[in-house]
Amino acid sequence: MIRHFSKPALAFITAMAFTACGGPSIEGDWVEQVPGMENYVQGISLEKDGKASSINMATLSFDSWEKKGDMLILSGKSIGNGVTVEFTDTLTIENLTADSLCLRNGGMAINYHRQK
Numbered sequence: 001m002i003r004h005f006s007k008p009a010l011a012f013i014t015a016m017a018f019t020a021c022g023g024p025s026i027e028g029d030w031v032e033q034v035p036g037m038e039n040y041v042q043g044i045s046l047e048k049d050g051k052a053s054s055i056n057m058a059t060l061s062f063d064s065w066e067k068k069g070d071m072l073i074l075s076g077k078s079i080g081n082g083v084t085v086e087f088t089d090t091l092t093i094e095n096l097t098a099d100s101l102c103l104r105n106g107g108m109a110i111n112y113h114r115q116k
Contacts, residue, residue, distance in 0.1 A: 061078075
């Protein structure tokens with residue numbers, strides 16, 4: 001017997017399936033287009049062991065990451081003009097799907113897509 005579900009019911013069932021399975025993983029390579037340079041991307045690589053690294057960003061070196069609820073905590077070093085400063089940024093995970101990640105830091109939103 002084939003059952004037909006309304007769109008809201010199907011959306012609810014899909015959301016419950018993702019919740020039951022823990023949802024999409026935040027681990028992986030996340031990139032955005034470099035502003036003003038349409039052929040280049042930059043971003044972050046989040047590895048399973050909590051290690052993080054920068055993708056195409058020579059002056060921003062990520063070392064580690066941690067997810068706490070809807071917060072992503074990134075630590076690393078900012079390198080510029082002979083001065084290196086350690087940092088820790090706490091970003092709000094506004095949206096996470098299998099292919100997209102939206103992070104917010106105050107009034108700034110960063111929209112990444114998963115690099116394949």
